[in-house]
Every structure is written in C-alpha cells, then in structure tokens.
Amino acid sequence: MATRRYWLVKSEPGTYSIDDLERDGTTCWEGVRNYQARNFLREMKVGDRLLFYHSNAAPPAIVGLAEVVREAYPDHFAWDVKSPYYDPRSTKDAPVWFMVDVGFVERFARPLPLPELREDPALEGMELLRRGSRLSVQPVSKEHFDHILKLARQRS
DNA sequence: GCCAACGTTGGC
C-alpha cells in the first residue's frame, strides 16, 4: 500500500468554508484553474489528508482537516458556459481541468492563524508561508503536517 | 481598498 500523502487546499470561506464541508460531509473540489495545482490534484489518492485553509479571511487560517474520497476526474464545470469556471479549452474528449472529491474529517477547535504559523520555526520552508505563494493546492511534508495537527490540539 | 507577486497571453 502506498504511503498516505498530505496536502493543503485553500478556499475562501465566503465561497466554501469548513463549516460548509462539515454540513455537506463530502464535496467535489471544482474550479482549480492552475496547471501546477491541477497536477497535484491528479496525484492525490483516496485517504490522503488535506489541511483546509481559509484564504481571504481575517485572519487567514488553517481551520480543519479533510480527506480525499475520490481520485481525480474531469471537472465538468469547465464545460458549463454559465459557470464561473467555464473554460472552452477543456472538452469532454480532452479534459484540461480535473477535480477530486473530499470528505470532512474535523474542524479544529483552535484555528491556526497565518501570522502564528509564520512565527513557528518548525514550519520553516512550508509552501504556504513562502512570500507571494498563491498555489491553491500544495503538498505538505509529513513533518509539517504532524506539527500542525499537534498545534491544533494544544490548549491555548 | 491597496498593491506585491505571480501566471498567462500575445505581439514581435
């Protein structure tokens, strides 16, 4: 069996929040329109863990945990002219964009705000913390992932 | 609301 991998995915809470995922149980992760992020989506395996990050929030924060429940398949929103994610380059015969399905695992009792993460030497080198980092789907090392779970469970 | 950083587009 392949080793489980770890990722971080961003979502604006006004668009889709961890509370929405908790309510829905599972959802399709549509709308990724960046090639590097897409390639990471396609590497995901069922059971991989996802840190759920709220971007454009005050403050931005890692707010919970999700898991991959279905591996990459074509993002049909790209075919829908009425969708904000419509992209005519993607066709049913040759899909360009993909999505996975994700399932709710937990909402952290203590969200981890970005400024706090930036100050943590144990997270040095994490993609999220790189200056100017905009990647909405990114791999996370096991060391960083484990540390973040530990932080989420600490009493403040 | 501002703007830095980044990815993409398209002229040449």
Added chain:
DNA sequence: GCCAACGTTGGC
C-alpha cells in the same frame, strides 16, 4: 523565445 501588458490571488 523574449518580454510587456494584463488579470488574478490573497495578505495586509
């Protein structure tokens, strides 16, 4: 292939 212009992301 270069690179300027543009649109978007996302922190602040």
